[in-house]
Amino acid sequence: MGERSKILIFGASGYFGRYLSKASISMGYPTYAYLRPLRPDNHPSKLQLLKYLQSMGLTIYHGELEEHDKVVSVIKEVDIVISALAVPQHLDQIKIINAIKEAGNVKRFIPSEYGNEVDRVKGALPAFQKLLDNKQRIRRATEEAGIPFTYVSANSFMSYFVSYLLRPHHRNSNHLTLTVYGTGEAKAALNHEEDVAVYTVRAATDPRAANRVIICRPPKNIISQLELVASWEKLIARPIKRNHLSSHQLIALSQEVAFSDNVAIAILHNIFVMGAQLSFELTHHDLEASQLYPDYNYTSIHDFLHRCLLHPPIPTLATFA
Ligand SMILES: NC(=O)c1ccc[n+]([C@@H]2O[C@H](COP(=O)([O-])OP(=O)(O)OC[C@H]3O[C@@H](n4cnc5c(N)ncnc54)[C@H](OP(=O)(O)O)[C@@H]3O)[C@@H](O)[C@H]2O)c1
Incomplete structure (x- = not known):
């Protein structure tokens, strides 16, 4: 995975997704987004954002997550898949995992997390635990599918x-x-959103971060x-x-x-x-972002x-x- 790795982002139009898109483009990676089609009720700023990201160099494919064949064909064009889908869509990432499995070419998948380290934090109240459980389910599904991954705990x-x-x-x-x-x-x-985005893109292309968790605790x-x-x-x-x-x-x-x-x-x-x-x-086995980079x-x-x-x-x- 070198400088020319192609990166596909799900959720590129979201709060964190736009930081990821900018980081990936500015680091010189050919960057793609898979986004659902614009709707009449979208705020005009959404169109402006997409035009801005396109002007920076983002290539946008439109489609629903349910359009399995379309998702597979887009994934076949890239090397790395990063998801920044919204919280209610976390379990929908199973569709991305299935598509990555079928496409068979992806060298790294980063699911949408960017929060507390879900396998290690304890004591969450039920409303938050449900969300952590969903992130864990996506981790386990990624591992069961044999997809190379990096998990990013941004805190x-x-x-x-x-x-x-x-x-x-x-x-x-x-x-x-x-x-x-x-x-x-x-x-x-x-951790600043811009920094988490840079750490995420760097980790996505870093062999040291393969099948590892990156923890941002500078x-x-x-x-x-x-x-x-x-x-x-x-x-x-x-x-x-x-x-x-x-x-x-x-x-x-x-x-x-x-x-x-x-x-x-x-x-x-x-x-x-x-x-x-x-x-x-954190022990010497952990990958802390500021120490890694x-x-x-x-x-x-x-x-x-x-x-x-x-x-x-x-x-x-x-x-x-
Ligand atoms: N650690 C922290 O402090 C912190 C803070 C915020 C978020 N996060 C994490 O960051 C990640 C991203 O969150 P966010 O706040 O950036 O999310 P967001 O802005 O709410 O949305 C992210 C993306 O999800 C897409 N999306 C929503 N519904 C969809 C659907 N039905 N089908 C397909 N795409 C859909 C949106 O597309 P459209 O543009 O089409 O709506 C958007 O691109 C999450 O994992 C969240 O837990 C962490």
């Missing part, structure tokens, strides 16, 4: 979580109150919620009121609120109360917060996991 997307936890677009408010989950002392790993991005709020408070030079939601309150909330808010609460509980992302030690200058949380002062990230409605 928390930086832009996404900073936007959610610190609400930087409200930085000028005189009465800023932020919610702290649990004691706020549990550490999490926040030392400069391990931070607790209290540390994050204190850093932000210092940067904006105004006091921030902390409103703590205890573990018990979060558990109760996750049972009371409707889907998909219950999933969001359960994720926050797992990351910031259970400290799940840092709950297991020490030449890559990843965005530190410190630099990102400075950037947020001038350009706060746009709040997103994508479902995180």
Whole structure:
């Protein structure tokens, strides 16, 4: 798998998929997307995004995941398949696995994960556990099909979580109150979406990452919620009121609120109360992304917060996991 590997992305039009598309194209890989056809109810920005990605060099095939023969014929044209399908479509990746199996030429498959390390995190509330179970099912189906894989555990997307936890677009408010989950002392790993996309594409073409899990836990991005709020408070030079939601309150909330808010609460509980992302030690057998690619200058949380002062990230409605 060299520089000319052809990369096909499922979900290229999504929140993370567009970072992946840009990373793959800018690293010089012929990059393809398999996307469902545009619908009349699509927001005009979707068409603009696709035109922009095409102008960068993305080749787009349109089709449904159910069109098995079409999916197989597109997969036969490429070497590597990366999925960034949305959470509700995770189990649909069985269709991609079946197509890869039939095509028989794919050298690496990266399923849509980019969150907590699903085989090692513990203590998830049911709404989040269901999501982790689905990701595990896709891992096991990939392995049973004998497809070479890389799994990417991105932990928390930086832009996404900073936007959610610190609400930087409200930085000028005189009465800023932020919610702290649990004691706020549990550490999490926040990784910029651009960096996770670069790590994913690099790992997809790296023999060292074949049939391995890549874990994004770079030392400069391990931070607790209290540390994050204190850093932000210092940067904006105004006091921030902390409103703590205890573990018990979060558990109760996750049972009371409707889907998909219950999933969001359960994720926050797992990351910031259970400290799940840092709950297991990495050994020399593990592949930590910043150690695997020490030449890559990843965005530190410190630099990102400075950037947020001038350009706060746009709040997103994508479902995180
Ligand atoms: N660690 C974190 O902090 C974090 C945060 C967010 C997401 N994630 C993970 O990142 C991955 C991608 O999530 P995302 O938020 O980027 O997803 P997203 O923006 O909601 O959507 C991703 C893609 O799924 C496609 N899709 C949706 N429904 C489909 C269907 N019925 N058939 C075919 N394609 C369909 C969308 O295509 P259309 O453009 O046609 O709708 C889009 O390209 C997920 O695995 C998620 O768990 C992690």
